[in-house]
Amino acid sequence: MNTATPHSPMAYDRQPGFFSRAEMWLDARGKGAWIAAMVLGFIFFWPVGLALLAYMIWSKRMFNKSCNAMTRSRPRHMSKSSGNSAFDAYKSETLRRLEEEQDKFEDFLERLREAKDKAEFDQFMNDRANGSHPTDDTKDDAA
Template structure:
């Protein structure tokens, strides 16, 4: 009877070790083979908040994934810490650059739209019909 009671927790631990993608794959397979199983997995993922884990916790995830535990060598630990800090800073700078790039593209597209709109308004005002 104990193996029956522990297999769900073993399966849960196994899926947790593989991440959200494994949970989603299990849910999709559940829907494919027997839809109540997929529905049960979806409900469990939402209820246990597994569906939303790590959405805004990227730095915490990286800290755990890259192992900030001490190696025993203080010089190496300082080097690793500084390198990771620098890489995170570069990533933040790159993300800010991409945001500015997207904003500039959006502004350019909006300005183009407004120019075309103004041109059509001038054409309409001069008596030339504008096709809608």
Template sequence: MIPATARAGFASWPGRAEAWLDERGRPAWIAAMVAGFIAFWPVGLALLAYMIWSKRMFNRSCSPRRTASRSMAWNSSGNAAFDAYKADTLRRLEEEQIAFESFLQRLREAKDKQEFDAFMQDRARKAGTPAEDVEA
């Protein structure tokens, strides 16, 4: 019979391996997949399927730089004045980002309206009716 501590350690190794690979980024996942194909092809195929299913293949979720920069943004530096300045700057940048995104949305809506109006005028011209009648 296997002791409970050994079973717990054995059962948690996939999670530890996944965390270890995530720390090293996408190249580590690809290297593990290639090694799996070399050692025994179903292992490589299983890793490829897992990478696609968990979206590790096509996004930057396991990028070490991204997780490091995200954690640095919210950690305290130990200097209260700097932390207040950093929080204020981050809040201001988030507000500017929201304002810019709303500006882009209004710009897209204006472009869509302009294109739709041009389409309706062209359609009315082809049909032989005045454009004012179509818009009303």
């Protein structure tokens, strides 16, 4: 017997609704699952496919590398309190530190990509300046 009233603390521990569970399930499987659901929606009942397409565009799921990278919001179980304030403080500090490390690592990877691009471009410009790259004229002369 559930005696939760709309304003009692038990009311907030309910399971997410069907649409929230479906969204989490599709997010866990990535962009391909969203596209498959949209295509199936168009095949079986076109308004469902159109609604999914509109939702994917509105929520920017279509244009991100992955659905999981779309937001930095924590899943529901991570923000839920364990009831132990010391553990909750430890958990939130650890999650903050891990997010910070992830941001620093992503910045490092971006700098690494930029340095590689610059090195490749500099090499191209040096080769071009030295005339060491084959051109259409030198290929014709060799033949």
